[in-house]
Amino acid sequence: MSVQSTIYNTVFKRTSTFALACVASAFFFERGFDLACDTIFNRINEGKLWKDIKEKYAQ
Structure with missing residues (x-):
């Protein structure tokens, strides 16, 4: 049987x-x-997303 x-x-x-x-x-x-799309988007925009810069603006 194949x-x-x-x-x-x-x-x-x-x-x-x-x-x-x-x-x-x-x-x-x-x-x-x-x-896969989310991973590519996060790698391209690394350092520009809210999760990356949140500590600069949080009080």
């Missing part, structure tokens, strides 16, 4: 498992993409 037939039989054969796989993969992709 990998392709195993994937087909477990995910793509039934509509319910295919829909669940789509929803789960979209959720995890969104979380990963959001984390």
Whole structure:
């Protein structure tokens, strides 16, 4: 049994498992993409964000 037939039989054969796989993969992709974008934004703007300069203005 090849990998392709195993994937087909477990995910793509039934509509319910295919829909669940789509929803789960979209959720995890969104979380990963959001984390990556936030990390890139914070690295580009390091030293300019409120969390970096808060001690200068806090009383």
